[in-house]
Amino acid sequence: MAWFSRLIYRSGPPPEDRHRMRAVANSLILHLHPPRVAAGALRFPRTWGLGGISALLTMVLVVSGVLLMFRYDASVERAYSSVQALETVVPFGSLLRAIHHWAGNLLVITAVLHLVRVFAAGGFRAERRMNWLIGLGLLLLVLVFNFTGYLLPWDQLAFWAITVGTGLLTYMPLLGQPISDFLLGGPEVAQPALRNFYALHVALLPVILIFGLSYHFWRVRKDGGVTLPAESTPAPRLTTIPHLVHIELGVALITLTGLFIFAMLVPAPLEDLANPAHPPNPAKAAWYFLGVQELLLHMHPLAALLLTLIGGLGLALLPLWDRDTADEGIYFRSPTGRLAGAIGALWGLLFTPLLVLVDEYWLDLPTLLVLLPTLVSNGLLPLLLTLAGLAAIYAGLRSGLRARHSEALVGLLSFVGVALLVLTAVGIWLRGENMALIWPW
Amino acid sequence: MRYPLIAGFTALLVLITALSIYTAREEQRMQTAQADLRQVAITDASAVYVQYCATCHGATGEGLGATPPLDNDGVRGMDYDTLFKTIARGRYGTAMTGWHVDEGGLLTTYQIDQLVALLRYGEWPQVRELAAQQGMIPVSLAAPEVANEQIAAISALGPEGSIWANGLNLYAQNCTTCHGATGEGSSLAVALNTPELRSQDAATITRTISEGVPGTMMAAWNKALQPEEISALAEFLLHWDQVEAAGVALSLPTIEQIDLGDAEAVLALGERLFTTTCTTCHGENGSGGIGPAINSQQFLSRKDDAAIEQAIIQGGKRPNSSMPAFGERLTSVEITALVRYIRSLQATAPSVANPRGTQQGGGGPPWLRDRQP
Numbered sequence: 062m063a064w065f066s067r068l069i070y071r072s073g074p075p076p077e078d079r080h081r082m083r084a085v086a087n088s089l090i091l092h093l094h095p096p097r098v099a100a101g102a103l104r105f106p107r108t109w110g111l112g113g114i115s116a117l118l119t120m121v122l123v124v125s126g127v128l129l130m131f132r133y134d135a136s137v138e139r140a141y142s143s144v145q146a147l148e149t150v151v152p153f154g155s156l157l158r159a160i161h162h163w164a165g166n167l168l169v170i171t172a173v174l175h176l177v178r179v180f181a182a183g184g185f186r187a188e189r190r191m192n193w194l195i196g197l198g199l200l201l202l203v204l205v206f207n208f209t210g211y212l213l214p215w216d217q218l219a220f221w222a223i224t225v226g227t228g229l230l231t232y233m234p235l236l237g238q239p240i241s242d243f244l245l246g247g248p249e250v251a252q253p254a255l256r257n258f259y260a261l262h263v264a265l266l267p268v269i270l271i272f273g274l275s276y277h278f279w280r281v282r283k284d285g286g287v288t289l290p291a292e293s294t295p296a297p298r299l300t301t302i303p304h305l306v307h308i309e310l311g312v313a314l315i316t317l318t319g320l321f322i323f324a325m326l327v328p329a330p331l332e333d334l335a336n337p338a339h340p341p342n343p344a345k346a347a348w349y350f351l352g353v354q355e356l357l358l359h360m361h362p363l364a365a366l367l368l369t370l371i372g373g374l375g376l377a378l379l380p381l382w383d384r385d386t387a388d389e390g391i392y393f394r395s396p397t398g399r400l401a402g403a404i405g406a407l408w409g410l411l412f413t414p415l416l417v418l419v420d421e422y423w424l425d426l427p428t429l430l431v432l433l434p435t436l437v438s439n440g441l442l443p444l445l446l447t448l449a450g451l452a453a454i455y456a457g458l459r460s461g462l463r464a465r466h467s468e469a470l471v472g473l474l475s476f477v478g479v480a481l482l483v484l485t486a487v488g489i490w491l492r493g494e495n496m497a498l499i500w501p502w
Numbered sequence: 503m504r505y506p507l508i509a510g511f512t513a514l515l516v517l518i519t520a521l522s523i524y525t526a527r528e529e530q531r532m533q534t535a536q537a538d539l540r541q542v543a544i545t546d547a548s549a550v551y552v553q554y555c556a557t558c559h560g561a562t563g564e565g566l567g568a569t570p571p572l573d574n575d576g577v578r579g580m581d582y583d584t585l586f587k588t589i590a591r592g593r594y595g596t597a598m599t600g601w602h603v604d605e606g607g608l609l610t611t612y613q614i615d616q617l618v619a620l621l622r623y624g625e626w627p628q629v630r631e632l633a634a635q636q637g638m639i640p641v642s643l644a645a646p647e648v649a650n651e652q653i654a655a656i657s658a659l660g661p662e663g664s665i666w667a668n669g670l671n672l673y674a675q676n677c678t679t680c681h682g683a684t685g686e687g688s689s690l691a692v693a694l695n696t697p698e699l700r701s702q703d704a705a706t707i708t709r710t711i712s713e714g715v716p717g718t719m720m721a722a723w724n725k726a727l728q729p730e731e732i733s734a735l736a737e738f739l740l741h742w743d744q745v746e747a748a749g750v751a752l753s754l755p756t757i758e759q760i761d762l763g764d765a766e767a768v769l770a771l772g773e774r775l776f777t778t779t780c781t782t783c784h785g786e787n788g789s790g791g792i793g794p795a796i797n798s799q800q801f802l803s804r805k806d807d808a809a810i811e812q813a814i815i816q817g818g819k820r821p822n823s824s825m826p827a828f829g830e831r832l833t834s835v836e837i838t839a840l841v842r843y844i845r846s847l848q849a850t851a852p853s854v855a856n857p858r859g860t861q862q863g864g865g866g867p868p869w870l871r872d873r874q875p
Contacts, residue, residue: 307507
């Protein structure tokens with residue numbers, strides 16, 4: 062085996078087995094991690110392990126996805142039967158599909174929580190700007206992954222969620238129609254769409270993901286690791302092996318166990334075969350898009366998309382918007398920031414349902430302002446009102462709490478985040494037939 | 503710093519345990535999932551069947567006129583390929599067209615697979631119920647009836663007469679839909695009541711029936727019939743001219759489509775069912791017999807529709823009641839029609855001195871003493 066050791070070590074191998082083992086482990090692990098990490102970064106509540114859990118879920122998704130590819134057939138004629146076969150005649154096929162399905166959904170949640178965590182710790186400023194953007198891109202990639210994967214079982218749920226989803230896209234001016242045409246390869250969801258989504262899901266997106274993820278990891282290390290509060294005395298540093306590796310291994314095993322047991326208990330959903338002639342009522346997009354779909358019920362599509370776009374742009378430009386590095390690493394900046402965040406969240410929790418109810422039952426702007434075109438009365442006006450409301454929240458926090466810019470931003474963004482959460486919840490649970498409000502029990 | 507590792511390995515232990523349990527149950531889970539899937543396929547196929555197939559093959563797959571029946575062991579024993587290809591591509595020279603979308607039809611591969619599942623594992627009562635809800639009431643007898651006088655007439659023909667009678671009976675039940683009631687043949691099958699056929703020997707005919715004719719609709723009947731039944735059939739076919747000369751002929755029953763929105767038609771159906779099913783015990787026009795006099799004010803004023811329906815579905819609730827449960831034998835549509843017909847009697851029903859049936863002893867009217875606990 063001498064030639065093999067030469068391949069790995071180039072010069073002679075370490076003399077003892079113990080050293081050899083160490084050398085291999087160290088070199089692999091230390092490609093990702095620095096040799097030593099600050100003790101503060103190792104405290105679990107500092108990160109909640111969210112980035113690591115997301116990375117682990119990505120690996121689970123790659124492995125389970127590759128296994129699924131052995132039995133899946135991306136043709137309209139056979140996609141559904143191949144999934145049925147997976148569920149009934151392939152040993153562990155149902156479990157495999159459930160693991161892939163739930164890991165994909167969980168990844169959306171952990172990635173968003175990771176974003177929230179990094180925002181709260183202020184880890185998006187100065188040299189971390191670039192990685193914040195990469196991270197946002199990766200989150201978008203996760204959503205596209207989920208969106209493309211959603212169609213593949215070719216059941217009613219898949220077919221109509223994608224029909225609704227690509228329908229949302231076409232509202233986007235200029236770009237919407239071409240993107241939708243490219244994705245679907247035709248005017249409706251049919252064989253070309255299934256083939257396209259499959260190609261994107263298993264070939265193009267994974268390549269982008271691997272490059273993006275590698276860059277994301279590399280930047281984390283190069284930008285100084287986890288954001289920590291500045292301290293007067295130099296913080297103690299611990300060796301990565303075993304301190305960090307033990308935590309990672311522990312969290313990974315617990316996550317895997319949780320995911321696998323959940324997948325064993327709750328199989329992935331599979332509805333009837335897709336039937337383009339019979340739309341379900343209500344026809345809903347995938348759950349993570351229901352916030353936007355809910356927004357569409359309240360304003361002109363253009364306004365809703367513009368609002369989403371402004372939100373995304375705001376997140377992307379956050380490093381330029383908030384450059385105050387004084388409170389870096391302190392969760393929610395300061396006690397004032399924490400209060401602002403709580404107030405923002407509370408307002409979001411109160412006002413969003415209230416506004417949904419008001420718009421659903423009392424306020425009907427287009428009939429009230431019958432002289433104006435609907436693009437103004439149902440589009441521009443609600444959009445401006447919403448933006449004015451957000452500005453008012455920001456201004457109120459600034460003057461009422463005497464909050465600094467970065468502290469007021471915490472309040473503003475926690476309002477927006479909670480509002481989106483509420484809208485999504487309304488979309489998931491409170492929308493029934495014809496998208497009318499219902500009480501779920 | 504050991505804590506996360508301990509927690510992690512505990513989790514791993516839990517995972518290994520859970521995986522072992524899952525593995526142990528996997529085989530059974532797959533069996534159940536397959537059974538469930540087959541059930542779903544049969545249910546879906548029933549709807550497709552009623553929509554596309556029932557007009558020719560009959561509301562319960564009993565076959566109509568020249569169209570072959572599907573609810574028999576011959577079809578159930580056919581292999582997947584034959585059934586799939588027959589449905590997908592049709593059958594040349596017959597009324598059966600290609601149903602697959604690729605052949606200009608209306609059904610997808612998936613739907614045809616489901617239809618094959620229905621044919622092979624068939625649950626025709628389910629189809630019958632669905633068809634009834636669409637207003638297609640199957641005839642109570644799919645095959646022509648062979649009357650006792652006819653059997654007696656054939657038996658009198660000679661020493662082998664009883665075998666021929668048996669053969670005629672089997673022919674009526676299994677063969678008429680393709681070969682015709684008088685053996686005249688159809689677009690699906692050759693004529694049998696011919697001198698050419700009678701010129702063959704019994705062994706040839708027996709072999710044809712037993713093994714079928716590849717490339718035609720003629721199934722191998724040795725899966726469904728006993729050897730002695732097949733030879734009885736062959737004997738009958740060889741002597742059909744003599745049977746016919748004795749004046750014995752079969753006639754096919756006909757199906758009728760009922761407009762369920764038409765109250766008159768439903769009442770007529772109810773009346774037909776009542777006379778064929780109920781009067782044996784409940785007397786002519788429901789005037790009473792073994793069972794109570796339904797056509798009486800006492801009965802009708804004390805029982806509401808729900809109670810009557812319940813009694814038809816579940817049978818008599820009194821111990822030793824000889825009222826059978828009809829829930830399995832009649833579809834919901836037929837039961838509703840029956841109840842409506844019974845209710846319609848109330849306008850003209852007489853008051854009867856003693857409405858009780860002979861089976862119910864004394865001690866006052868049963869509906870007064872038989873309180874629900």
